[in-house]
Amino acid sequence: MINKEKMCIQSRQLIAADTIEMVLKNRRVSQAASPGQFLHISVPGHTLRRPISIADVDKDAGTTTILFKINGSGTERLAAYTEEMHLDILGPSGNGFPTATASMEDHTILLIGGGIGIPPLHYLGRTLAEQGKKVIAVLGFQSKSHVFYEKKFQQFAETFIVTDDGSYGNSGLVTDLLDDVTPFDRYYTCGPMPMLQAVTSKLAHKDGYLSLEERMGCGIGACFACVIPEAGTSGYRKICKDGPVFQAEEVVL
Amino acid sequence: MINKEKMCIQSRQLIAADTIEMVLKNRRVSQAASPGQFLHISVPGHTLRRPISIADVDKDAGTTTILFKINGSGTERLAAYTEEMHLDILGPSGNGFPTATASMEDHTILLIGGGIGIPPLHYLGRTLAEQGKKVIAVLGFQSKSHVFYEKKFQQFAETFIVTDDGSYGNSGLVTDLLDDVTPFDRYYTCGPMPMLQAVTSKLAHKDGYLSLEERMGCGIGACFACVIPEAGTSGYRKICKDGPVFQAEEVVL
Amino acid sequence: MDLSVQLPGLILKNPVMPASGCFGFGREYSEFYDLSRLGAVIMKAATGGERYGNHTPRVAETPSGMLNAIGLQNPGVEKIIEKEVPFLAEFDVPVIANVAGSTIEEYQKVAEAFNDTNDVHALELNISCPNVKEGGLQFGTDPAMAAEVTKTVKRVSKHPVYVKLSPNVSDIVTMAKAVEAAGADGLTMINTLTGMQMHLPSKKPLLANSTGGLSGPAIKPIAIRMIYEVRRQVAIPIIGMGGISNSEDVLEFLLAGANAVAVGTANFQNPLVCPEIIDQLPETLHTYGFDSVKAASGKGVPVS
Amino acid sequence: MDLSVQLPGLILKNPVMPASGCFGFGREYSEFYDLSRLGAVIMKAATGGERYGNHTPRVAETPSGMLNAIGLQNPGVEKIIEKEVPFLAEFDVPVIANVAGSTIEEYQKVAEAFNDTNDVHALELNISCPNVKEGGLQFGTDPAMAAEVTKTVKRVSKHPVYVKLSPNVSDIVTMAKAVEAAGADGLTMINTLTGMQMHLPSKKPLLANSTGGLSGPAIKPIAIRMIYEVRRQVAIPIIGMGGISNSEDVLEFLLAGANAVAVGTANFQNPLVCPEIIDQLPETLHTYGFDSVKAASGKGVPVS
Numbered sequence A, B: 001m002i003n004k005e006k007m008c009i010q011s012r013q014l015i016a017a018d019t020i021e022m023v024l025k026n027r028r029v030s031q032a033a034s035p036g037q038f039l040h041i042s043v044p045g046h047t048l049r050r051p052i053s054i055a056d057v058d059k060d061a062g063t064t065t066i067l068f069k070i071n072g073s074g075t076e077r078l079a080a081y082t083e084e085m086h087l088d089i090l091g092p093s094g095n096g097f098p099t100a101t102a103s104m105e106d107h108t109i110l111l112i113g114g115g116i117g118i119p120p121l122h123y124l125g126r127t128l129a130e131q132g133k134k135v136i137a138v139l140g141f142q143s144k145s146h147v148f149y150e151k152k153f154q155q156f157a158e159t160f161i162v163t164d165d166g167s168y169g170n171s172g173l174v175t176d177l178l179d180d181v182t183p184f185d186r187y188y189t190c191g192p193m194p195m196l197q198a199v200t201s202k203l204a205h206k207d208g209y210l211s212l213e214e215r216m217g218c219g220i221g222a223c224f225a226c227v228i229p230e231a232g233t234s235g236y237r238k239i240c241k242d243g244p245v246f247q248a249e250e251v252v253l
Numbered sequence C, D: 001m002d003l004s005v006q007l008p009g010l011i012l013k014n015p016v017m018p019a020s021g022c023f024g025f026g027r028e029y030s031e032f033y034d035l036s037r038l039g040a041v042i043m044k045a046a047t048g049g050e051r052y053g054n055h056t057p058r059v060a061e062t063p064s065g066m067l068n069a070i071g072l073q074n075p076g077v078e079k080i081i082e083k084e085v086p087f088l089a090e091f092d093v094p095v096i097a098n099v100a101g102s103t104i105e106e107y108q109k110v111a112e113a114f115n116d117t118n119d120v121h122a123l124e125l126n127i128s129c130p131n132v133k134e135g136g137l138q139f140g141t142d143p144a145m146a147a148e149v150t151k152t153v154k155r156v157s158k159h160p161v162y163v164k165l166s167p168n169v170s171d172i173v174t175m176a177k178a179v180e181a182a183g184a185d186g187l188t189m190i191n192t193l194t195g196m197q198m199h200l201p202s203k204k205p206l207l208a209n210s211t212g213g214l215s216g217p218a219i220k221p222i223a224i225r226m227i228y229e230v231r232r233q234v235a236i237p238i239i240g241m242g243g244i245s246n247s248e249d250v251l252e253f254l255l256a257g258a259n260a261v262a263v264g265t266a267n268f269q270n271p272l273v274c275p276e277i278i279d280q281l282p283e284t285l286h287t288y289g290f291d292s293v294k295a296a297s298g299k300g301v302p303v304s
């Protein structure tokens, strides 16, 4: 159930080039949140809210962590928020990654993330590892200065870093590494559309889930701004409500 | 000469109901400012600047004081500014009250102010008193909670307070008191239009100056938003550039 | 404070309703508040058959506004009557159906279909959608075509018909008079203004459809002007919209001549905006000296 | 980075000029910076005789925009040529005279008067001012009248003629084609959209003139859409305007098909905005892969 809530900024820090991490306090939101869901954040002076994924949750502390990249005027304004200020959000929104319902045979999980698509995979990976899965993470960044959360992923996953320019980790694209990783039972991916297309076509035979992005109006399923064609039908799914996570074969990229 | 300047807020305080006083630091502005001029203040999220009179200047300290009433969304936003923040202003703007050029026979000066028209008369009165004039001030407010700067005026002027509802000082309008004050040589007035009309018609035989308000576009004389008909011609004067102060007979109210 | 308004087919407990296309069929917002609090609900557009609409991106943000090019996506009138109207019928709120089409025949078909239900209380004839290739906007910019589609729908429909005017015209009064003469029971105005945003990185229009409809506070002065102009020359009621986001905005529309109002884009910023406006309205009316919505309606328009 | 643009009668060192009515005759802004830095200057409207204009209030603030109803106040074309043009001639900057009138005869008279000076380099025919009772806007919404006034002025004027289009029309392309066929050397677009604001305390329109022209960022999507539509069907150059306040906005207008741009309302917020935009423009063009203004112009418009 989505609510309109105020979340108090408990900490705020620049964790990589143009990338801000915020820890937000609100017990109701953190209790309800599951991996892959997002917050729809109001930005003063802007007509539309900004969707930002949940990157981590501490249910005991009642906090939710988000990570975002300064990408335009809205995220720039958001980046200017400081500790103790409040964000007006709708959330937790959308349908996240299947975790509890994941079949028990899925022993090894592969996470494939690109850039600012990586945050939702963090909360997901941590949750799956706590459920006893083996987790492998292949994370792609533009360059060394953009790398974040490497250590955090290493705490629960065998982690491979790739940068476009080779300035850190392996050089190239996340898909270049997929042949080298241990066999896995299922993958979860989030990142820019070209990456998702490459990943899903390369892993067409595999059980996989992806998290999608689209420009949103309402963020709650009412305005039909964020649809994606459903595979094999003339129908559609709403990214804000039915997604943002879909099974790889469910939608047409 | 008007400049675009940043002014640092040195202090900010609520001095009466909905009325904020701010002391702004900028040496160039304070050096150039004369009584009756205004600052044209930029307010984030608002297309048009807000004109606010200069209420006092400390040339040694390099500060300029403004007083404004929360009247709408722009002044509300301005009221949320706190110490150490910077205002973006154009100023000092317009032509103020004649002081140095005032003929030496004007021994006794009457100031007549209404509400938020009072601030410019403060800097004016202080300046005239320093020049050795006798200053009388008749100041009208809505009610007791709106009264401000009484003590400051008392430092240089024989001061009469009037409130609409009689909750402080005399009850009624500033014009009710004009018959009772000492004879004077010249008057200066600023306040709402009905007050200015009443004052100028009551004191039609007297030498007087008024400061006018009008909605402004540019604030520098380029857009023709703020004109007022010139008396006795088919012409006009621009309040932002030729004014805001005019001789009483110069314009048609 | 009397907030009630009576309009053809509609007994409104207050003058505030969500605008078409910004509220789906009410399901999502019903999770935020009880829809019975609303003056009415205007449903998303209905076309003859199911429509997928345009490619994405379908929305863009603009200064104090947004562009949308949804393209009338909807499940088609039959499914709407079967699945969506019964959901709304559970609330104590009048329902207005937004009727769209590419041809006069399609408008007629959709309007006739709504004769099958008593849970819809009025039609809003959408002759002004800028986001579909055929029909839509032409009906909205040519007075003769607007009159013809109005007449056709009036002839077949058992429900009162409100015609939704497009602001993309040289002369809004001529349009309003044409549909009034054709028998419209009321007007809703305004729909969106056609706009565009270029996407600098791709050097192309940002919306997949290139153009989209501009809505939000940016267009409010245009809406107020058009309602004011129409109110001076047309007698049928007007449901006003375009950039409303608070109760002062509502009063501005009432003064300009609206009898009731709809709220669109503001729902995206704040899903609770409609009930919040309804709660604030009595105080706002009181502040400016009114004791009812009816007393304020048209008060800013000189009698001519 | 090559910012230069050549247009009929105008050799611009950069594509940025202040828009008519927002810059007076340059005197006030010349105290802020050297006007020679500008691509050109468009003067405030000139009419046959002196005009006082409308009563005050003449401006109102709106979300991301403003309304104005100045009413073409100006000292008349003779005084402008005598007193204002010589002042601008001291700068190294092309001057465009904005020509207004209530009748075809007045347009003709003003245009003829400008034949007496070589310090004006082009005319901008203002057939789109929404703030005067007669003339102005009718010329701007009727293609036949627009063509007639264009022809008349072209016949008598020695200067290239740019026609300023009104956005208050159903079909901007028809207007543009009509004036192109009538011999216009270029277009400037867009003028303001007619809007209104109600003043709640007085329960009346805030502007003394009731309606005013809406300008500023709020109207940018409408300007971009209209320029894009016109660019696809009309060959003459376009000076684009409507809500520009930074160098990204300029690039957006160029991509949509403008050859140069004008900045209006943004001057009120920041009197230095024109030179600041000119300074930022090379970096913005570079960021998006252009090495000149000319290369960017029309790049977002599909060849049809």
Ligand SMILES: Cc1cc2nc3c(=O)[nH]c(=O)nc-3n(C[C@H](O)[C@H](O)[C@H](O)COP(=O)(O)OP(=O)(O)OC[C@H]3O[C@@H](n4cnc5c(N)ncnc54)[C@H](O)[C@@H]3O)c2cc1C
Pocket: A038, A048, A049, A050, A051, A052, A053, A054, A067, A068, A069, A070, A071, A072, A073, A074, A075, A076, A116, A119, A120, A212, A213, A214, A215, A216, A244, C060, C061
């Ligand atoms: C479900 C979901 C989860 C996301 N999670 C994250 C995250 O965890 N961290 C992060 O940095 N980014 C995330 N994004 C992308 C983020 O929403 C955009 O970067 C952000 O909205 C851009 O806003 P802006 O003001 O910087 O850009 P502007 O260009 O000023 O935005 C203008 C408009 O476009 C929309 N927009 C622009 N880019 C995108 C985009 N890529 N996706 C959706 N809308 C966009 C904005 O929401 C806004 O309405 C997510 C997007 C979605 C849909």
Ligand SMILES: Cc1cc2nc3c(=O)[nH]c(=O)nc-3n(C[C@H](O)[C@H](O)[C@H](O)COP(=O)(O)OP(=O)(O)OC[C@H]3O[C@@H](n4cnc5c(N)ncnc54)[C@H](O)[C@@H]3O)c2cc1C
Pocket: B038, B048, B049, B050, B051, B052, B053, B054, B067, B068, B069, B070, B071, B072, B073, B074, B075, B076, B116, B119, B120, B212, B213, B214, B215, B216, B244, D060, D061
């Ligand atoms: C020369 C001059 C000096 C002034 N000095 C002072 C002062 O010292 N202290 C003070 O409190 N007020 C002063 N005012 C009035 C002050 O400018 C307005 O109260 C203020 O602009 C209102 O802005 P807002 O955002 O609160 O109201 P809004 O209603 O949101 O403003 C909307 C628009 O209307 C304009 N506007 C609204 N009311 C007025 C008004 N009375 N005069 C001019 N423009 C107006 C605003 O500038 C803005 O452009 C002065 C006005 C002028 C012209």
Ligand SMILES: Cc1cc2nc3c(=O)[nH]c(=O)nc-3n(C[C@H](O)[C@H](O)[C@H](O)COP(=O)(O)O)c2cc1C
Pocket: A217, A223, C019, C020, C021, C022, C044, C045, C068, C070, C072, C098, C126, C129, C164, C190, C191, C192, C214, C215, C216, C217, C219, C241, C242, C243, C244, C262, C263, C264, C265, C266
């Ligand atoms: C996303 C979106 C979808 C819309 N869909 C429709 C529609 O289906 N039918 C219709 O008549 N108007 C539609 N509109 C127009 C609105 O009903 C309304 O007329 C317009 O947005 C102006 O109001 P606002 O500024 O409050 O949004 C839509 C508007 C938006 C923003």
Ligand SMILES: Cc1cc2nc3c(=O)[nH]c(=O)nc-3n(C[C@H](O)[C@H](O)[C@H](O)COP(=O)(O)O)c2cc1C
Pocket: B217, B223, D019, D020, D021, D022, D044, D045, D068, D070, D072, D098, D126, D129, D164, D190, D191, D192, D214, D215, D216, D217, D219, D241, D242, D243, D244, D262, D263, D264, D265, D266
């Ligand atoms: C105060 C003001 C006065 C204007 N006067 C004129 C004018 O005299 N002639 C004219 O052609 N356009 C006039 N305009 C319109 C502008 O030139 C411009 O077309 C319009 O404002 C859109 O640009 P902007 O959004 O950058 O302001 C005026 C605009 C404003 C705001």
Ligand code: FES
Pocket: A215, A216, A217, A218, A219, A220, A221, A222, A223, A224, A225, A226, A227, A238, A239, A240, A241
């Ligand atoms: S954003 Fe409105 S339906 Fe998804």
Ligand code: FES
Pocket: B215, B216, B217, B218, B219, B220, B221, B222, B223, B224, B225, B226, B227, B238, B239, B240, B241
């Ligand atoms: S505000 Fe522009 S001339 Fe005075």
